[in-house]
Amino acid sequence: xxxxxxxxxxxxxxxxxxxxxxxxxxxxxxxxxxxxxxxxxxxxxxxxxxxxxxxxxxxxxxxxxxxxxxxxxxxxxxxxxxxxxxxxxxxxxxxxxxxxxxxxxxxxxxxxxxxxxxxxxxxxxxxxxxxxxxxxxxxxxxxxxxxxxxxxxxxxxxxxxxxxxxxxxxxxxxxxxxxxxxxxxxxxxxxxxxxxxxxxxxxxxxxxxxxxxxxxxxxxxxxxxxxxxxxxxxxxxxxxxxxxxxxxxxxxxxxxxxxxxxxxxxxxxxxxxxxxxxxxxxxxxxxxxxxxxxxxxxxxxxxxxxxxxxxxxxxxxxxxxxxxxxxxxxxxxxxxxxxxxxxxxxxxxxxxxxxxxxxxxxxxxxxxxxxxxxxxxxxxxxxxxxxxxxxxxxxxxxxxxxxxxxxxxxxxxxxxxxxxxxxxxxxxxxxxxxxxxxxxxxxxxxxxxxxxxxxxxxxxxxxxxxxxxxxxxxxxxxxxxxxxxxxxxxxxxxxxxxxxxxxxxxxxxxxxxxxxxxxxxxxxxxxxxxxxxxxxxxxxxxxxxxxxxxxxxxxxxxxxxxxxxxxxxxxxxxxxxxxxxxxxxxxxxxxxxxxxxxxxxxxxxxxxxxxxxxxxxxxxxxxxxxxxxxx
Numbered sequence: 032x033x034x035x036x037x038x039x040x041x042x043x044x045x046x047x048x049x050x051x052x053x054x055x056x057x058x059x060x061x062x063x064x065x066x067x068x069x070x071x072x073x074x075x076x077x078x079x080x081x082x083x084x085x086x087x088x089x090x091x092x093x094x095x096x097x098x099x100x101x102x103x104x105x106x107x108x109x110x111x112x113x114x115x116x117x118x119x120x121x122x123x124x125x126x127x128x129x130x131x132x133x134x135x136x137x138x139x140x141x142x143x144x145x146x147x148x149x150x151x152x153x154x155x156x157x158x159x160x161x162x163x164x165x166x167x168x169x170x171x172x173x174x175x176x177x178x179x180x181x182x183x184x185x186x187x188x189x190x191x192x193x194x195x196x197x198x199x200x201x202x203x204x205x206x207x208x209x210x211x212x213x214x215x216x217x218x219x220x221x222x223x224x225x226x227x228x229x230x231x232x233x234x235x236x237x238x239x240x241x242x243x244x245x246x247x248x249x250x251x252x253x254x255x256x257x258x259x260x261x262x263x264x265x266x267x268x269x270x271x272x273x274x275x276x277x278x279x280x281x282x283x284x285x286x287x288x289x290x291x292x293x294x295x296x297x298x299x300x301x302x303x304x305x306x307x308x309x310x311x312x313x314x315x316x317x318x319x320x321x322x323x324x325x326x327x328x329x330x331x332x333x334x335x336x337x338x339x340x341x342x343x344x345x346x347x348x349x350x351x352x353x354x355x356x357x358x359x360x361x362x363x364x365x366x367x368x369x370x371x372x373x374x375x376x377x378x379x380x381x382x383x384x385x386x387x388x389x390x391x392x393x394x395x396x397x398x399x400x401x402x403x404x405x406x407x408x409x410x411x412x413x414x415x416x417x418x419x420x421x422x423x424x425x426x427x428x429x430x431x432x433x434x435x436x437x438x439x440x441x442x443x444x445x446x447x448x449x450x451x452x453x454x455x456x457x458x459x460x461x462x463x464x465x466x467x468x469x470x471x472x473x474x475x476x477x478x479x480x481x482x483x484x485x486x487x488x489x490x491x492x493x494x495x496x497x498x499x500x501x502x503x504x505x506x507x508x509x510x511x512x513x514x515x516x517x518x519x520x521x522x523x524x525x526x527x528x529x530x531x532x533x534x535x536x537x538x539x540x541x542x543x544x545x546x547x548x549x550x551x552x553x554x555x556x557x558x559x560x561x562x563x564x565x566x567x568x569x570x571x572x573x574x575x576x577x578x579x580x581x582x583x584x585x586x587x588x589x590x591x592x593x594x595x596x597x598x599x600x601x602x603x604x605x606x607x608x609x610x611x612x613x614x615x616x617x618x619x620x621x622x623x624x625x626x627x628x629x630x631x632x633x634x635x636x637x638x639x640x641x642x643x644x645x646x647x648x649x650x651x652x653x654x655x656x657x658x659x660x661x662x
Contacts, residue, residue: 056202399534431551529559561595593635
């Protein structure tokens with residue numbers, strides 16, 4: 032056994048490419064050659080290294096982080112050339128122009144009409160109310176280059192530390208005898224398979240390597256449990272302050288053996304989250320880990336790791352009283368996926384990327400259940416109820432949060448019956464807390480200024496506090512410290528709710544499939560569900576979908592969205608929808624909503640439907656639109 036130190040050496044290959052050589056403590060090397068973002072990395076080394084998905088993903092994470100750090104100056108400069116150096120100023124000036132004709136008394140109480148139900152609120156009054164709200168939210172300036180470089184440097188250091196820890200433990204090699212190998216469930220990939228015993232020193236906590244995903248594992252610390260837990264690095268392998276317990280005992284997955292279980296009716300969804308074992312540790316300490324298995328190369332899921340981290344981070348952070356979004360949610364989520372920051376004994380942000388990359392993240396896999404576990408642990412309002420039985424594909428709908436009567440079954444029945452009068456109908460409820468908070472700032476029962484003060488400022492303080500607690504990630508500033516108004520939080524949570532719904536739909540026995548219908552944030556939930564189902568590489572149970580006034584990015588990849596349904600996806604939009612035009616834009620720092628402009632590139636089976644002639648305000652979709660049907 033060699034006592035030499037592990038090291039990694041990075042060499043740029045032109046403007047886009049790079050090469051890195053990882054030297055283990057044993058002297059063995061793993062070399063990656065990467066042509067750039069549009070190319071596939073290649074690895075050279077002994078089979079046990081090149082065929083280890085976790086190790087190759089960790090090396091690639093370092094290469095990508097290092098390249099991003101070295102090219103930050105060029106990328107920012109290029110963005111300035113393409114967008115204009117005053118892009119942000121212009122955006123805010125445009126926002127200011129859009130509210131120039133609105134009342135400027137920020138402390139004024141909303142008009143009585145604005146607090147009334149939507150049927151008695153004119154389009155002008157509704158627009159005025161939400162323009163005033165968006166105007167009060169803190170305008171977010173982009174991070175300066177020094178901050179960006181500092182953050183990238185911290186991420187590169189994090190990735191390198193994890194990589195060297197992996198090089199150290201893999202440098203010990205595998206034991207010659209297989210008598211210590213274990214055939215058990217893995218808490219990383221959630222597959223049952225062989226875990227090869229590593230020849231670590233006698234004073235080290237026992238370590239194994241899962242042959243399926245390559246993650247370092249150890250025995251679950253709960254006496255009598257046969258499962259394998261994620262070990263962590265170093266002598267003890269302690270992940271933060273937590274014992275190395277398996278995914279069943281941390282309630283990251285209900286049951287290894289029933290993770291592929293199915294239900295006969297959507298109302299039975301709680302059966303999918305019945306836990307086999309008692310929870311012995313907090314989800315906020317343990318986090319969640321993506322599921323699925325990929326071998327032989329760095330999985331494509333690596334490139335989706337920040338988005339996955341964002342969903343898990345947003346879902347898990349809700350339980351701490353600090354609902355994160357944007358960069359903070361992504362970093363926090365990836366840290367949770369890795370077992371916590373490196374400084375506290377976990378794998379850190381790069382470790383989270385490693386596990387996501389090694390395992391994948393399709394909603395139909397156990398990953399969907401793990402996101403669901405994180406989300407449902409906080410949102411007790413989530414539910415699916417049947418409103419009527421019927422024939423054909425079952426209709427599943429979800430409403431938005433912005434009007435008192437948006438969830439009224441009488442209004443939704445009118446809409447649904449324009450296309451599916453004889454079908455079964457299920458309603459998805461979620462985000463009750465965000466609905467109450469949004470009602471607070473939209474003038475439903477409280478003054479506008481008081482609502483902003485209560486929710487927005489508290490969110491800002493909580494976010495700054497959370498960022499400070501992230502340890503290695505305290506460099507995150509700017510967007511991470513944006514005032515977390517309830518609308519922004521709800522936008523982020525819609526992804527977790529959608530992924531949870533996707534996991535349920537995938538596991539529901541339905542020979543005729545489902546029709547998804549959503550309005551506003553409910554449409555965002557349905558869109559997220561379809562994107563999650565598309566990642567399964569299996570036929571989606573969704574036969575068609577109708578998105579009305581969708582609070583979802585107009586720039587979304589419609590090919591991915593389209594892959595989540597076997598039929599058409601209709602996006603109903605109105606250029607008169609000032610709620611989305613102002614509120615969504617303010618909450619997303621300038622992005623446009625598909626519900627106000629249509630999808631920019633409606634490729635695949637996505638069809639934009641302009642209903643501006645009948646929809647004059649955000650709530651008109653439910654009252655005035657008729658659903659399109661495929662010929």
